[in-house]
Amino acid sequence: MDLKGRSLLSLVDYTAEEIRFLLDESKRLKAKFKAFERNELPLEGLTLGMIFQKRSTRTRVSTEVAMYYLGGHALFLSSADIQLGSGETIKDTSRVLSRMVDGVLARVYAHEDVEELVKYSTVPIINALSDKYHPLQILADLLTIEEHKGRLEGLKLAWVGDGNNVCNSLMIGCAKMGMDVSVATPKGYEPSNDTIALAEEFADVTGANITITSNAVSAVTDADIVVTDTFISMGEEDQEKAKLAAFNDYIVTEELCSNAKSDYVFMHCLPYKHKEATEEVFESDHSIVFDEAENRLHTVMAVLNNLLR
Ligand code: CP
Ligand code: NVA
Numbered sequence: 001m002d003l004k005g006r007s008l009l010s011l012v013d014y015t016a017e018e019i020r021f022l023l024d025e026s027k028r029l030k031a032k033f034k035a036f037e038r039n040e041l042p043l044e045g046l047t048l049g050m051i052f053q054k055r056s057t058r059t060r061v062s063t064e065v066a067m068y069y070l071g072g073h074a075l076f077l078s079s080a081d082i083q084l085g086s087g088e089t090i091k092d093t094s095r096v097l098s099r100m101v102d103g104v105l106a107r108v109y110a111h112e113d114v115e116e117l118v119k120y121s122t123v124p125i126i127n128a129l130s131d132k133y134h135p136l137q138i139l140a141d142l143l144t145i146e147e148h149k150g151r152l153e154g155l156k157l158a159w160v161g162d163g164n165n166v167c168n169s170l171m172i173g174c175a176k177m178g179m180d181v182s183v184a185t186p187k188g189y190e191p192s193n194d195t196i197a198l199a200e201e202f203a204d205v206t207g208a209n210i211t212i213t214s215n216a217v218s219a220v221t222d223a224d225i226v227v228t229d230t231f232i233s234m235g236e237e238d239q240e241k242a243k244l245a246a247f248n249d250y251i252v253t254e255e256l257c258s259n260a261k262s263d264y265v266f267m268h269c270l271p272y273k274h275k276e277a278t279e280e281v282f283e284s285d286h287s288i289v290f291d292e293a294e295n296r297l298h299t300v301m302a303v304l305n306n307l308l309r
Contacts, residue, residue: 041071
């Protein structure tokens with residue numbers, strides 16, 4: 001399958017077959033990762049610009065390490081380092097970077113900014129988290145689920161928390177891979193209507209079910225996977241008090257998880273802020289959060305190896 005030159009802004013534009021290909025590629029690269037053949041450097045001579053307007057541990061480290069292992073070079077470009085942070089436009093940044101690097105990975109606030117990068121870029125753009133989507137995270141999540149459950153299709157994933165970027169991407173990715181998704185959010189924090197409509201469209205094709213509720217117990221009932229994320233996303237720090245109050249009934253506790261299947265797994269993209277799930281759940285045998293974090297490396301390797309020109 002040839003994905004060379006493609007951008008990755010969300011999983012919306014990737015077919016189930018292309019997602020499956022990237023997951024299989026991740027497994028292939030993961031299997032050889034520890035004994036990586038140093039004479040096999042598929043991205044030798046290629047460079048990746050990494051724009052970060054927000055903090056990152058996993059995305060930055062996994063991408064830099066991936067570029068190193070694949071033989072390429074990554075440049076970390078935070079807002080404090082490049083002119084984008086002091087008024088140069090996305091349009092000009094994109095046109096300049098396109099002439100110097102072979103791909104751009106960007107973590108931005110507004111999703112429109114990664115769309116603007118694509119508009120003016122001649123090299124692939126990879127979304128490393130916007131306010132709307134986090135596709136790299138979901139590739140890692142799908143790989144982790146498949147490793148633990150042996151399949152994706154037919155599983156039920158329950159999301160309890162904020163209906164924003166990670167939730168949106170999970171709805172799209174899971175619906176495409178035939179997984180049921182039950183989303184429980186407080187009223188006013190549901191995923192956007194356009195994301196629900198897209199997820200339902202993809203679910204219709206695979207026979208999956210998408211449910212949106214404000215009832216955390218009903219979302220988690222009989223779930224194979226229980227997932228949450230921080231209640232306070234980057235850029236929302238000024239809303240902390242109001243959001244913690246709104247999400248008080250959406251903390252993932254052992255009691256809530258007792259409604260899931262007995263062999264449920266708990267996932268969290270991290271960073272864990274200690275408000276959204278209890279320590280008992282986070283540290284329990286059900287928790288696979290560090291397998292999930294490690295898989296950020298193997299899946300971004302698959303993405304870079306196949307998309308960069
Ligand atoms: N899950 C995730 O994207 O983590 P970072 O913010 O550390 O990159
Ligand atoms: N929803 C979180 C995800 C962090 C990886 C945020 O946007 O900050």
